[in-house]
Every structure is written in structure tokens, then in C-alpha cells.
Amino acid sequence: MxxxxxxxxxxxxxxxxxxxxxxxxxxxxxxxxxxxxxxxxxxxxxxxxxxxxxxxxxxxxxxxxxxxxxxxxxxxxxxxxxxxxxxxxxxxxVQQVGALLSLFPNGLEALHKIDPTTYEAVLGKAEPPSSSVRMDPRGTLLGPPGPHPFSAMEGKYGHPFVNIIWYELTDVLRSRLPPGTVHxxxxxxxxxxxxxxxxxxxxxxxxxxxxxxxxxxxxxxxxxxxxxxxxxPTYTGIMSWRGVFDSDADILTPSRQASVTSGTDKGGPDKLFLAVDIQARKTAWVAFVLQAEDPSETPKLSDGAAHLDRVRSLFSDWEAPLLHRVLDATDSARVLPLGIFERSPADxxxxxxxxxxxxxxxxxxxxxxxxxxxxxxxxxxxxxxxxxxxxxxxxxxxxxxxxxxxxxxxxxxxxxxxxxxxxxSTVLRPLDQPPPPRATQFMRSAEEDDWMYTYDHAVLTSLA
Ligand SMILES: Cc1cc2nc3c(=O)[nH]c(=O)nc-3n(C[C@H](O)[C@H](O)[C@H](O)COP(=O)(O)OP(=O)(O)OC[C@H]3O[C@@H](n4cnc5c(N)ncnc54)[C@H](O)[C@@H]3O)c2cc1C
CATH class of the missing domain: 3.50.50.60 (FAD/NAD(P)-binding domain)
Incomplete structure (x- = not known):
């Protein structure tokens, strides 16, 4: 003890x-x-x-x-x-390496309650993606570009769904704290x-x-x-790499967010690649891959070129031009490898x-x-x-x-x-493994979504 x-x-x-x-x-x-x-x-x-x-x-x-x-x-x-x-x-x-974050109405509501001006500053660095597109590994669209599925959130919950770069979020928060707070x-x-x-x-x-x-x-x-x-924590069997680069053009045009995904009626996807444009300033991406070996020690950031090469080789048989355009534009020094770990809930x-x-x-x-x-x-x-x-x-x-x-x-x-x-309820699985029932986040009920995206202000009531 x-x-x-x-x-x-x-x-x-x-x-x-x-x-x-x-x-x-x-x-x-x-x-x-x-x-x-x-x-x-x-x-x-x-x-x-x-x-x-x-x-x-x-x-x-x-x-x-x-x-x-x-x-x-x-x-x-x-x-x-x-x-x-x-x-x-x-x-x-402070390192400006790649990490894309999505902020949802419940998190933004809490941030707004903490400080409305910081909330505004965070939104100033973020983008609510208006449109998105999905494609298969050959680059074939799995449907026409359309409104992003979360575009309607602001009307429903009072705050938008936005994408932001992890270090831009932390930069905003850090820069607004009194000098000498962060060591x-x-x-x-x-x-x-x-x-x-x-x-x-x-x-x-x-x-x-x-x-x-x-x-x-x-x-x-x-x-x-x-x-x-x-x-x-427990390794989930999933490895991720995240990257970011400055982009003066909307590299994903005509859409603001693009995902490339394997998977058929029989099973999968075993890999997933997602890229988003943020305010025509930056493009951020994340790649998820099944990987059995436990990367328990986070790989060194200084091995950026090796990490980018690894992502390239994992996706080398994917033909989607957008994916290769994004990887080619990425500076290897800004690639962040991260095994996905989780914890069991604690009491x-x-x-x-x-x-x-x-x-x-x-x-x-x-x-x-x-x-x-x-x-x-x-x-x-x-x-x-x-x-x-x-x-x-x-x-x-x-x-x-x-x-x-x-x-x-x-x-x-x-x-x-x-x-x-x-x-x-992970979205990645081997290509020969069909999804279990209720397998993805998109299979929650509308009530469950409402519960998740609404932050309950009961905290403001007096202590019991
Ligand atoms: C691929 C991926 C995608 C994600 N996407 C999203 C998303 O879209 N939306 C979302 O809400 N969340 C997302 N997350 C989760 C999100 O990144 C984390 O939940 C969030 O960063 C947690 O914040 P935190 O401050 O608790 O921990 P962290 O962000 O991990 O920060 C912990 C900090 O503590 C420091 N630290 C660690 N040990 C010590 C020590 N001993 N002494 C001093 N400092 C220490 C670290 O250097 C770090 O700066 C994603 C995660 C991954 C891996």
C-alpha cells in the first residue's frame, strides 16, 4: 500500500x-x-x-x-x-505534430460554460465540415458528395460539430492562461x-x-x-498514425472531409483513412490499421520518416489518388504514431x-x-x-x-x-469477420445520441 x-x-x-x-x-x-x-x-x-x-x-x-x-x-x-x-x-x-480532433455539442457546451470567450477562440481555429465523401480503396465514390452527417447538430443541440487540430486547441487554451501557469x-x-x-x-x-x-x-x-x-491500459489491436500539413488550397475539394475505407458485405473494414480540411489553412489526416503487436512504448516521434513510410507501405495497394496526394503533402516531422489503448471503467x-x-x-x-x-x-x-x-x-x-x-x-x-x-464497438475488424450486431456508432438510437450530445447541467445544483 x-x-x-x-x-x-x-x-x-x-x-x-x-x-x-x-x-x-x-x-x-x-x-x-x-x-x-x-x-x-x-x-x-x-x-x-x-x-x-x-x-x-x-x-x-x-x-x-x-x-x-x-x-x-x-x-x-x-x-x-x-x-x-x-x-x-x-x-x-510544445510540438506541432498531427492530431485531428472532433468537438461535439456536449464538449463545446462544457467549454462554453467554462469560458465563453475561450469557446469563441477555439471555434475561430475550427471548422464545421459542411460536406463529406466516402470512397473505397480504388477511389470509387460510395455515394455522391453530400452534407456532412453531423451538419445539423448546431440546430438541434445549440453547438456545432467541428474539426480542429489538437495542438491548435491546446495553443488557444495555453495562451489564454495567466503567464507562469504552465510548467x-x-x-x-x-x-x-x-x-x-x-x-x-x-x-x-x-x-x-x-x-x-x-x-x-x-x-x-x-x-x-x-x-x-x-x-x-489495454492495447486494442489497433494502431493509428495522424498527420497534418499547411495547405493553401482545399486539397480535398469538392468535399471538406473524405474517408477511404476497405470492407465488404462479408467483413471489415480492416483499414480506415480519414482526411479533413480546416479553414483552407491545414489538412489533417488519421489512418487506423489492425496491428497485432502491442506498441506499448510509444514509437519515437523523431522517427517521422519511418512512420510515414510505414503508412505508405500499409496503403500501397490502395489506389485512391486523394490518399496518396495527402500523404505526399505531409512533412514526416509532423506525423504522430499512436497505438490505441483503453481502460476498463473504474469505480x-x-x-x-x-x-x-x-x-x-x-x-x-x-x-x-x-x-x-x-x-x-x-x-x-x-x-x-x-x-x-x-x-x-x-x-x-x-x-x-x-x-x-x-x-x-x-x-x-x-x-x-x-x-x-x-x-x-470498434469499427475495425478483419475482412473475413462480419460486424457484430450494433457494431458501429451509427447504430445508436436517436435518444442515445441525444443523451450523448447533451451535457447535463445538473452539476449546477447544490451539493447533495
Ligand atoms: C486517433 C485518435 C483520435 C481521437 N479523436 C478524438 C476526437 O475526435 N474527439 C475527441 O474528443 N477525442 C478524440 N481522441 C481522444 C483524445 O485525444 C483524448 O481523449 C484527449 O486528448 C484526452 O485529453 P487529456 O488531457 O485527458 O490527455 P492527453 O491529451 O493524453 O494529455 C495528457 C498530457 O499529460 C502529459 N503527461 C503524461 N504523463 C505525465 C507525467 N508523468 N507528468 C507530467 N505530464 C505528463 C502528456 O505529455 C500530455 O501532454 C482521439 C484519440 C486518438 C488516439
Whole structure:
């Protein structure tokens, strides 16, 4: 049992000294613990209740671990409620690599509630695709170009469906935070719940004392592994590559979005290629392929040319000219390879003063496009519950923080469990394997769609 869960279960009156741990004990920085695999090193540090005395020893209301869409939106939402927040991101620099994201009315509603002007700034970088086209691997259209199936969403749900580049979304969020909020080059390697605060430790030897910690550190969350000890995420057998390039022409003309897909009446598709134009400035694409080997270590970004060659070879027998036009226009330095991993739904996301948002809490397969959208809902719910409980003042009372986090879980876990389960109805399968019943996202009922695309504002009611 590690220190974080010890103190979370026993309460603040049980000090770490009572548990046989002394503050200020020299830990194994640079010693044998460094030689252990990362997971072992984290566990080792926590079972020893080690605590760094070095670093900048900053003190904040909330330390957010991870500077993706979830972490940045969390900072936004909590600063707006009067809390002091720092975001700690392991990357040393912001990378403009390829990743296409779709934002749906429910996620945009949550973002609008967090901050209407940021919502407008995000929409300013996004495009609601007006038309789309589908084709087979030979480039034969599977129907005439037509309106995008999600074009009517704005009329129905009050917010549009839009496509945006992942790094343009995070750039907008980051640029609107107060200077000094985001700290790059800070990889979290451990934390210790000391009752009145949580001490977070980073690989670069910095430390921070926070009255709440939010793990927004993605599908391989270090914070989650220390909180829940539920092992690594599961590889789905699907590999993806995403790319982006600057385009001064609408490369997909006459449509704004194009998908190329294998698959027959008998089975499949086993590969899928999707490209979208964004505001005639950029084109972004994603390729999904069945791949049995588990890419458990994310391939190095620096191998961009090899990644692009791999995509080319996987699609070499596909004749659709559009696909090759898009790949030829892509700068290999901006290709992002990513195995698709998921997690089983968890019954809890919190312990003491520490909780999770986004992929760290509920990583799901990408078919619903709900990962970031549900993350914005998490963040808005958490911020509203904290504000309703007294804002910064509540952080002085550990049991009140625990109650808020329980309430947060009870409002978020049931919804995200359903989204996680729907997202498992994968759209990729071998060409000889016919789809199971209810196989794709397009087979949900209208009521289920309404439920998914509507963010419930019940969070604004008072705490139970
Ligand atoms: C192919 C694909 C397509 C997708 N399409 C969509 C879509 O259309 N719509 C949608 O809503 N979602 C989509 N998603 C999901 C979406 O990308 C994620 O749900 C979303 O990025 C989650 O945001 P997050 O902030 O929780 O995590 P992440 O975006 O993973 O960010 C986590 C951050 O934490 C940092 N970090 C990790 N470990 C540490 C550490 N120890 N210390 C400090 N920092 C750390 C990482 O560097 C990263 O910046 C897609 C995913 C994939 C793979």
C-alpha cells in the first residue's frame, strides 16, 4: 500500500510518522531506485514515503499533472473560480505534430460554460465540415458528395460539430492562461498525501505542495497508477498514425472531409483513412490499421520518416489518388504514431485530495470522438462542485475536499462508463469477420445520441 492511499483511507489525523515514514528522509534520487523500471521506481518511492526537499517548493491550491486539453481546461475552469493553479507538463517543448480532433455539442457546451470567450477562440481555429465523401480503396465514390452527417447538430443541440487540430486547441487554451501557469519539462514521478496538502515530486527534482492534485496525465497516467494500482491500459489491436500539413488550397475539394475505407458485405473494414480540411489553412489526416503487436512504448516521434513510410507501405495497394496526394503533402516531422489503448471503467477516480480527469480517468477508444469532449465535461463539473462548496476555502478542510470529489465521481462515472462501453464497438475488424450486431456508432438510437450530445447541467445544483 502506498503513502497516498494510506493517508487517504486513514484520514489526516494519522501522520506519515505514525506509518513509519519520516519527512525529509533522503530518498533514492540517483541511487538504485533510478535503475528500476519506471513503474517500479514510482512504487518504490511511495512505499518508502520519500519526499524531496529540493526543487522550487512552490505552494498552490491545485497542481494539475499533464498539459493536454484536460489539464489546460482544468486550469482555466479552476482559476475562474478563484483558485491558484499550476499545470505541470512532462514535454520540454510544445510540438506541432498531427492530431485531428472532433468537438461535439456536449464538449463545446462544457467549454462554453467554462469560458465563453475561450469557446469563441477555439471555434475561430475550427471548422464545421459542411460536406463529406466516402470512397473505397480504388477511389470509387460510395455515394455522391453530400452534407456532412453531423451538419445539423448546431440546430438541434445549440453547438456545432467541428474539426480542429489538437495542438491548435491546446495553443488557444495555453495562451489564454495567466503567464507562469504552465510548467514544461516537469514529469511527475510521485506524490505523497500528507493530510493538509499533497507533495508532488518531479523527475527534474522540483516539488510542489498542493491542496488538491488533478491527474490529467493521459491514458498511461502516473497519478492513476499510484491512486488505483490497476495496471497499464489495454492495447486494442489497433494502431493509428495522424498527420497534418499547411495547405493553401482545399486539397480535398469538392468535399471538406473524405474517408477511404476497405470492407465488404462479408467483413471489415480492416483499414480506415480519414482526411479533413480546416479553414483552407491545414489538412489533417488519421489512418487506423489492425496491428497485432502491442506498441506499448510509444514509437519515437523523431522517427517521422519511418512512420510515414510505414503508412505508405500499409496503403500501397490502395489506389485512391486523394490518399496518396495527402500523404505526399505531409512533412514526416509532423506525423504522430499512436497505438490505441483503453481502460476498463473504474469505480473510483479519487483518493484523499487527489483525483483524475480525462483519459487518466476514463480512456476510451476514439470511435465516438468523445475523449476530449467528455474531458471538458469532467473539468466543468469539478470546478462547479468546488465553487458550490466554497471555492478556495473548501481546500482547507480535507473531509470537505473528499466529499466534493465523491460528488464529482457520482456525477461523472456513470456517464463516462456508458461512453467507454459504447466506444468499444470498434469499427475495425478483419475482412473475413462480419460486424457484430450494433457494431458501429451509427447504430445508436436517436435518444442515445441525444443523451450523448447533451451535457447535463445538473452539476449546477447544490451539493447533495
Ligand atoms: C486517433 C485518435 C483520435 C481521437 N479523436 C478524438 C476526437 O475526435 N474527439 C475527441 O474528443 N477525442 C478524440 N481522441 C481522444 C483524445 O485525444 C483524448 O481523449 C484527449 O486528448 C484526452 O485529453 P487529456 O488531457 O485527458 O490527455 P492527453 O491529451 O493524453 O494529455 C495528457 C498530457 O499529460 C502529459 N503527461 C503524461 N504523463 C505525465 C507525467 N508523468 N507528468 C507530467 N505530464 C505528463 C502528456 O505529455 C500530455 O501532454 C482521439 C484519440 C486518438 C488516439
Amino acid at each position: 502506498h503513502a497516498a492511499t494510506c493517508s487517504a483511507r486513514l484520514g489526516p489525523s494519522v501522520s506519515l510518522t505514525n506509518l513509519g515514514c519520516k519527512r525529509g528522509l533522503p530518498h533514492h534520487r540517483g541511487g538504485s531506485a533510478r535503475l528500476l523500471p519506471r513503474q517500479g521506481r514510482i512504487k518504490g518511492r511511495n512505499t518508502k514515503c520519500s519526499m524531496s526537499r529540493g526543487g522550487d517548493d512552490a505552494e498552490v491550491d491545485v497542481a494539475v499533472i499533464g498539459g493536454g486539453p484536460g489539464g489546460l481546461a482544468a486550469a482555466f475552469a479552476l482559476i475562474a473560480k478563484g483558485l491558484t493553479v499550476r499545470v505541470y507538463e512532462r514535454s520540454k517543448a 514544461l519539462g516537469h514529469r511527475c514521478v510521485g506524490f505523497e498525501d500528507a493530510g493538509a496538502h499533497v507533495a508532488v515530486e518531479f523527475e527534474n527534482q522540483a516539488t510542489v505542495k498542493a491542496r488538491m492534485v488533478i491527474g490529467a496525465d493521459g491514458v498511461r497516467s502516473v497519478v492513476r497508477s499510484m491512486l488505483l494500482s490497476d495496471g497499464p 473510483t477516480w479519487s483518493g484523499g485530495r487527489v483525483t483524475l480527469v480525462g483519459d487518466a480517468a476514463h480512456a476510451m477508444q476514439p470511435w465516438l470522438g468523445q475523449g476530449t469532449n467528455s474531458t471538458f465535461e469532467d473539468v466543468h463539473t469539478l470546478a462547479e462542485l468546488l465553487a458550490a462548496a466554497g471555492g478556495p476555502k473548501v481546500l482547507g478542510d480535507r473531509s470537505a475536499v473528499v466529499s466534493v470529489l465523491k460528488e464529482y465521481e457520482s456525477r461523472r462515472i456513470p456517464r463516462t462508463k456508458t461512453l467507454q462501453s459504447w466506444s468499444q
